[in-house]
Amino acid sequence: MVQDEKFRVGILGASGYTGADLVRLLVAHPNVDIALMTAERKAGLPIASVFPHLHSLDLPNLISIEEVEWPAVELDVVFCALPHATSQQVIKGLMHATNHSLLDELIMETPADLAASVPGDVRVIDLSADFRLRDVETYAEWYGRSHTAADLQNRAVYGLTEWNREAVRGAHLVACPGCYPTAALLALLPLLKAGTILGDDIIIDAKSGVSGAGRSLKEANLFVEVSEAMHPYGLGSHRHMPEIEQELSLVAGHNVTISFTPHLVPMNRGELETIYVKLAEGQDAASLKAVLEKAYANEPFVSVLPGDTAPATRMVRGSNHCVLNVFKDRQAGRAIVVAAIDNLVKGSSGQAVQNMNVMLGLEETTGLMQAPLFP
Amino acid sequence: MVQDEKFRVGILGASGYTGADLVRLLVAHPNVDIALMTAERKAGLPIASVFPHLHSLDLPNLISIEEVEWPAVELDVVFCALPHATSQQVIKGLMHATNHSLLDELIMETPADLAASVPGDVRVIDLSADFRLRDVETYAEWYGRSHTAADLQNRAVYGLTEWNREAVRGAHLVACPGCYPTAALLALLPLLKAGTILGDDIIIDAKSGVSGAGRSLKEANLFVEVSEAMHPYGLGSHRHMPEIEQELSLVAGHNVTISFTPHLVPMNRGELETIYVKLAEGQDAASLKAVLEKAYANEPFVSVLPGDTAPATRMVRGSNHCVLNVFKDRQAGRAIVVAAIDNLVKGSSGQAVQNMNVMLGLEETTGLMQAPLFP
């Protein structure tokens, strides 16, 4: 443990909502100094020019990525909150710039070996979708383009901390899961692994607050379009599908295909997934719940709610928690698993900080124990 | 057609949200005079005392139900927007009070015969849950009490207008469907009837605005509890389940059991249902869509959206429309049907007025062709 040490971190793409939440969490983190923040169109300005709510913080001005002097800035950790496609190019570049051993060496024995072999190298935590899919063909199929850092892609560690803690610890490039996959996988992985649910016929009905759509200017995200309304989107085509399937398949030991339908809900933050599963022989809602309780008994950020309390997004607003519960389905042989997270925290920036803590050997909960903001 | 005729209508329970929306629709209806409105705790006061937004309308003062002089008031139609359990007692009473032939006669051949035999009798349109379940035991099981007007229960016509138009025409007691069943049945009945989907394994993930919870004082409905948040409720136990199953079973010809999970969404009005179905042999999303298009080709209030436009609640806000569409599911053998309505209009008061139009021999769309209110 390195309780008093301070690490220098940079945030690439600090002017989006993910960037804002990274700043919120990192300024309160006792072992971190924010040494660098980039934002292309706002380079040269203070962060308050894009986020007035951060006006009272003592932070460096925004710069352009091209202005970064990589070795000189001596970062320990880089958070990359850039748009996908951009992210892979920037990360490739910065690893070259920092003469990163990941690119040089050809053989990695274990993550621990790697970590040991490259002391001092910058750790990269990517919040984009660019390094989540290990298979370059799957990537190309869903994103309509070839990956430009394919050599890095299959070496990135998938940063669902609770499931990949050891790999994250030694990783130099962590791909943080998407918000929808985070909730879905936390709910489903223990059940699949324990063999209590079937791998086929998993139906995920997901609902998200609007911050998940980012800060880009689209008519669909205008207040008046969204407020007092809701609708599904990306039916059958949302890019979080292959990511969920990749991780479920890994645990199931065979290819898993899911139904996944996201909906836009008039709230800033919050994500709820109602997951309809088929029970394995002899299982019921109670036995599934017992599996989840056991899996997360010692996890600080994942709770299985008591009794029939339904997970609600207000229980996790602004916090890194995930709340779960399992319910009896009226249809025999089925059960309903419900998960709620804050899409910007456990679904994005919070999990990124959680991964950073693991990578740096800090207490995993450092800087992440804020109680939820309710009301 | 009786274009210029004026009918006298009464609204029992005018101080709830359903009552408010009935008033909104009926004051604009060219063939109706609102002759009576009741509200127990506000008896003696003008409607503006409970709904200031109705202050500029010329309407009778609220009275208590006990004050109603049934024969003297000479109503043609009574809308009953009372809480369930209360509703059945009041309707039984008023039918006695008006010496309603429904209670006297023993044999009904057809609804048309009935209509012919009791000219002048008051028509009752019930918006509560009391007369929706035809089976008294199912009623007792789900509502935890015996029905006190069991003789009326199995003679009430289930007022899903598009499907029961002829029966509604001759009915003296119409039970308007619940809001969730309305959307679910409009989406599923044509598909089941055409044999394009399987009757088992239907999963309905439903999302509703808060007005569906009524105006009663519950902590769970306070602004601060609901705003900027969402959650499921009534998991496995919502009373709209047996109602949906009853009607699906009727068309399927066998007992249908469904999964149904409602969610509370921070909006005043609107209801969205995302329905996961299993395809019959040889079917796909396109063939299901063709069935819906054919079924509703001539229906003024039900539309199948073109292309892959997703139904959204903002498309039907304040209107009596239902919008539908069908989507390919990533899982083979499945499709996703989506339906959106305004829970207070097509899901309640609008459908009640639609039924009234049919019962009175008026053009079915009279007073119901408002364009949706967007923004």
Added chain:
Amino acid sequence: MVQDEKFRVGILGASGYTGADLVRLLVAHPNVDIALMTAERKAGLPIASVFPHLHSLDLPNLISIEEVEWPAVELDVVFCALPHATSQQVIKGLMHATNHSLLDELIMETPADLAASVPGDVRVIDLSADFRLRDVETYAEWYGRSHTAADLQNRAVYGLTEWNREAVRGAHLVACPGCYPTAALLALLPLLKAGTILGDDIIIDAKSGVSGAGRSLKEANLFVEVSEAMHPYGLGSHRHMPEIEQELSLVAGHNVTISFTPHLVPMNRGELETIYVKLAEGQDAASLKAVLEKAYANEPFVSVLPGDTAPATRMVRGSNHCVLNVFKDRQAGRAIVVAAIDNLVKGSSGQAVQNMNVMLGLEETTGLMQAPLFP
């Protein structure tokens, strides 16, 4: 009265929120056919491509303004819902194109004479800010550019219907008031005219829903920026200020300068103005209220609420009503006047239709008597 006549109307700029609300009102209007709708970027497409909620209506496809064949289309009325600056150019053009007598003749005796002298000419109802300020220098000062149709500007009639009914009747070009001025002037004009308040030291604290900002893509109007938040904007510089001052000065008989501060509120529709006024000698809140009650006793769209009921935007949602009330101020010599309207209806499209009704000799309330939508 011409109850059965049908007039042909066109909507220029049908793809904005104002356009959407014009369509909503005009499709329900018994004396109108929508013969033409323009939208530059969506020319050639059905209106449902920009407003899916209008999908079930039978309307002409969108076209570009340049495609309009002005004389051939034979419009009786044109609603111009274009951005300011564009509006003046288009209106100038269309009046030339239709060989409009307004441009040719040099002498107008009275509006009635004018109306008589140009039968058949298209009537133009402008919803932009372009023809609201009669003084070209004031226009240039506040809009930072010279007016390009200055000859038309001072002949436009200011369409605050309740105050300019006779002028509107004969007008060929009506400039509909801004939303903020509509509420402010309905509240203040009777009081100033009756001499019950002082012309100086009028403070208008205004709050508006987000639809007032239009459908253009600005970060400030994204859901996440606005929801669960509020703030003032345009402090000391909002362009509705000179418009309010112009009309107040006219009635006061001297130059009136006001304080006016608008605020953005997280709701789609609705506008509330809390107006702090100084009482003239011998006046109090009750005497002011009496003046308003008398002024609007016969107005169908303006109500003074009874007792101390506070005007609320929910009382007028979706309707053409304005609700007013006056309250005692704790400071001696002051009173508080409160006004609420729906910014898109009485504040924009509804008032435009009201003006159309007057211009065409129809009953003023035709098509505008919808009850408010609450909830």
Added chain:
Amino acid sequence: MVQDEKFRVGILGASGYTGADLVRLLVAHPNVDIALMTAERKAGLPIASVFPHLHSLDLPNLISIEEVEWPAVELDVVFCALPHATSQQVIKGLMHATNHSLLDELIMETPADLAASVPGDVRVIDLSADFRLRDVETYAEWYGRSHTAADLQNRAVYGLTEWNREAVRGAHLVACPGCYPTAALLALLPLLKAGTILGDDIIIDAKSGVSGAGRSLKEANLFVEVSEAMHPYGLGSHRHMPEIEQELSLVAGHNVTISFTPHLVPMNRGELETIYVKLAEGQDAASLKAVLEKAYANEPFVSVLPGDTAPATRMVRGSNHCVLNVFKDRQAGRAIVVAAIDNLVKGSSGQAVQNMNVMLGLEETTGLMQAPLFP
């Protein structure tokens, strides 16, 4: 400084929104243990039964106030978040129960003396309105009842920390200001004290989120009544008026009477005040701003925004900050001061913790430096 010391605190009335926010702040406070929480109707249950979002925290169960064994529980600080009227009785009782020297002694020289003379006594921080008004007659006039702890009333310190820091330091009973007074006084006190504005004709137009209304069951606070709507309330009669006047008068040196009109806004948290002031001779907006900048130059929780950035509630959501700015008014001799706070934090629980820090000799910002939650 007592950086490592732990103090035992109790929260009376932990089941309201103020209580929830106290818990949120105090569990993250390094020098505090929550030793006791009361809630009458939920006595015996865990806090998660009233606030599921707090389920993962390790906290004592709720008990009834009558169950508290005052001396035995050995509290250093009691936060009293009870309804007014109840608060005064409970505080009187607990001071007797703890044999509090405040009640025994007759002469207090200075707060500092007092603090010195009663080491070990419990410090009471009241968040109700009960001890804010020093004059018992004013209290009786506005609250319609005699104060039952009048002897304590005039000895309570008004806990606007930035203005009463020294008195708070020695206080045994602090009355935390109301949310509206907090924002108003932070904006106005420096200006009045510096003589830059006139004491008469101050108009405060205030807007608040719904959490300010508390968690009690009132129809007016139901989601459907509030959402997508806004309105003023308590016109001319809100009880925060005399509180604001009391403090302004103290600084002005003469009786100040204000106009104050609060409005309910559809958001959970946040409070904005737009204050219209008259300038003293020779003053303008810039000179007022300079006064505020100087007054708060070293205050950690109050900021004057740069340039013409308008204060917005989203800048302070969930944080203890107050943001201020001053704007030129179009009317000569006037200016507009705008203040934004989070009504539950700086307007209530946060300021209470700030006062606790001062009373206990801790760094004033301890546990209160969370960045605002945006989005």
